[in-house]
Amino acid sequence: MRITGKCLCLGADIDTDQIIAGRYLRTKDRAVWAEHVFEDLDPLLAPRLKGAIIITGNNFGCGSSREQAPLALREAGVVGVIAPFFARIFFRNAINVGLPLLECTCRCEEGVMVTADLAEGWVQVGGTCTPAPPLSPRMLGILTAGGLVEYWRHRP
Amino acid sequence: MRSLSERLLGAPAGSYVDRPVDCSYAHDGTGVLTLEAWRAMGERGPVAPERLAILFDHIVPANTSTTANLQRELREFARTHGISFSEAGEGIAHQVMSEGRILPGEVVVGADSHTCTLGAFGAFATGMGATDVAAIWTSGMTWFKVPETIDVHLTGRLQGMAEAKDAALTYVSCLGMDGATYRALEFTGDGVSTLTMSDRLTLCNLAVETGAKTGMFYADEVTAAYLASYGKKGEPQHPEDHSCSREVALDLSDIEPVVALPHRVDSIVPVEKVAGTPLHQVFIGTCTNGRYEDLERLACMVRGKKVAVRTIVVPASRAVLQKAARTGVLDTILAAGCMVGTPGCGPCLGAHMGVIGEGEVCLSTANRNFRNRMGVGGSIYLSSVATAAAGALHGRITVPEVP
Numbered sequence: 001m002r003i004t005g006k007c008l009c010l011g012a013d014i015d016t017d018q019i020i021a022g023r024y025l026r027t028k029d030r031a032v033w034a035e036h037v038f039e040d041l042d043p044l045l046a047p048r049l050k051g052a053i054i055i056t057g058n059n060f061g062c063g064s065s066r067e068q069a070p071l072a073l074r075e076a077g078v079v080g081v082i083a084p085f086f087a088r089i090f091f092r093n094a095i096n097v098g099l100p101l102l103e104c105t106c107r108c109e110e111g112v113m114v115t116a117d118l119a120e121g122w123v124q125v126g127g128t129c130t131p132a133p134p135l136s137p138r139m140l141g142i143l144t145a146g147g148l149v150e151y152w153r154h155r156p
Numbered sequence: 157m158r159s160l161s162e163r164l165l166g167a168p169a170g171s172y173v174d175r176p177v178d179c180s181y182a183h184d185g186t187g188v189l190t191l192e193a194w195r196a197m198g199e200r201g202p203v204a205p206e207r208l209a210i211l212f213d214h215i216v217p218a219n220t221s222t223t224a225n226l227q228r229e230l231r232e233f234a235r236t237h238g239i240s241f242s243e244a245g246e247g248i249a250h251q252v253m254s255e256g257r258i259l260p261g262e263v264v265v266g267a268d269s270h271t272c273t274l275g276a277f278g279a280f281a282t283g284m285g286a287t288d289v290a291a292i293w294t295s296g297m298t299w300f301k302v303p304e305t306i307d308v309h310l311t312g313r314l315q316g317m318a319e320a321k322d323a324a325l326t327y328v329s330c331l332g333m334d335g336a337t338y339r340a341l342e343f344t345g346d347g348v349s350t351l352t353m354s355d356r357l358t359l360c361n362l363a364v365e366t367g368a369k370t371g372m373f374y375a376d377e378v379t380a381a382y383l384a385s386y387g388k389k390g391e392p393q394h395p396e397d398h399s400c401s402r403e404v405a406l407d408l409s410d411i412e413p414v415v416a417l418p419h420r421v422d423s424i425v426p427v428e429k430v431a432g433t434p435l436h437q438v439f440i441g442t443c444t445n446g447r448y449e450d451l452e453r454l455a456c457m458v459r460g461k462k463v464a465v466r467t468i469v470v471p472a473s474r475a476v477l478q479k480a481a482r483t484g485v486l487d488t489i490l491a492a493g494c495m496v497g498t499p500g501c502g503p504c505l506g507a508h509m510g511v512i513g514e515g516e517v518c519l520s521t522a523n524r525n526f527r528n529r530m531g532v533g534g535s536i537y538l539s540s541v542a543t544a545a546a547g548a549l550h551g552r553i554t555v556p557e558v559p
């Protein structure tokens with residue numbers, strides 16, 4: 001599974017409150033989440049997310065179990081997220097809602113094209129390719145199905 | 157020779173297992189998405205509804221038509237399918253589950269990150285997202301990666317005004333916000349026997365703030381006595397030698413009252429370092445510190461005095477509130493000028509009432525102080541109940557003293 005997008009650099013320990021604030025959780029309207037994603041981190045970020053691959057620091061998605069966090073990123077057009085490691089509930093949630101992610105410590109160059117292969121395990125930022133642990137077959141299975149809902153919908 | 161996680165999940169650390177879940181729950185915040193995902197998965201089951209629960213605690217009672225309609229749908233779903241339902245006002249999901257509904261050895265999955273609280277019973281209890289829980293409704297199972305273990309070795313006994321919350325903030329600071337990612341914490345050592353169930357629930361509650369999958373105590377006589385008060389039996393568990401990825405030693409006798417500074421739960425300092433910081437709000441409650449023992453400690457601190465700043469007290473459950481009403485603790489708290497809210501999560505996540513304004517500072521007994529969490533432009537300091545009570549009485553962060 002290969003993804004390509006424009007590099008967007010963010011820092012470490014970005015928690016789920018910063019991805020989507022608690023005050024926007026009382027709805028099922030996904031457009032609301034996409035509109036307010038990262039609002040408390042940087043209100044100018046949301047419009048820049050379409051087609052982006054976010055390269056971020058350690059522990060991305062720490063905090064609450066709110067699935068609205070990966071959903072908001074996906075709805076805003078984020079292609080994938082790359083971090084040295086993720087908070088574990090966010091990791092599961094992202095796979096479950098079909099948002100690709102990969103654990104990799106790689107350099108981040110704003111605006112440069114990024115390609116990552118989740119099954120082969122590598123990330124290319126501009127001219128630099130960095131190896132990464134590939135996603136497990138289990139995760140890839142869910143992700144390629146389009147998320148856990150699709151995965152279960154097609155199971156007997 | 158296995159860790160408690162390895163024993164309960166039945167495989168060595170690092171392996172993937174598919175396992176039936178003994179108990180799974182969602183609340184009004186995550187349940188809405190769980191229901192949507194379950195329907196999209198094909199409306200199978202729900203499998204073993206007697207093992208499922210839906211508990212309203214996040215936005216209670218409903219604040220807008222949108223919330224009320226979402227809650228109506230979820231309430232009707234629970235009733236139609238014979239799923240245990242806990243109405244607004246019954247309390248925080250983790251607290252209600254802790255009141256005799258979780259037993260040692262069980263595998264528990266909640267659609268909330270602080271499900272790790274219930275590891276205090278010697279259960280493998282962890283938080284997942286809404287769609288994972290929908291898959292449990294659909295199949296009765298889920299997958300786990302068996303975590304490696306970090307041993308938190310407790311010795312000594314808490315002294316003076318130090319509380320389990322201070323010990324919890326101390327280990328979080330020691331491990332850091334990502335120090336236990338993908339791992340499980342096991343609390344062991346001679347110090348364990350000095351801790352009440354309330355203390356243990358507080359210690360396990362903060363496990364997720366280190367990135368841990370869960371925090372666990374081995375069930376012992378204290379666990380058994382607590383469960384017996386609910387008419388339940390809890391068999392003791394005995395630690396085996398096991399490999400762990402890290403050991404942390406914590407002498408409870410050395411723990412002193414601390415606060416976590418905005419906006420990181422792992423940035424702690426002794427209370428005296430920030431004494432005098434003006435406060436606009438004090439909040440006592442949450443799944444960390446909203447139990448009867450916490451309200452009793454608050455009452456002890458404020459008896460016959462008046463708070464100097466708006467102070468919001470939210471009991472963790474109806475049972476807690478009822479006990480506080482029976483024993484006079486509630487009256488003492490009200491007489492001191494505190495306001496008391498509906499049992500639930502209260503202002504913890506800034507979604508419903510008790511929101512703080514721009515530039516305002518809240519001293520809270522909760523578990524998270526992320527930027528803007530309780531209101532845009534506000535700051536949150538985290539502390540024990542005694543430190544929060546001392547702050548409430550003086551309107552400034554104050555070192556708690558024996559009342």
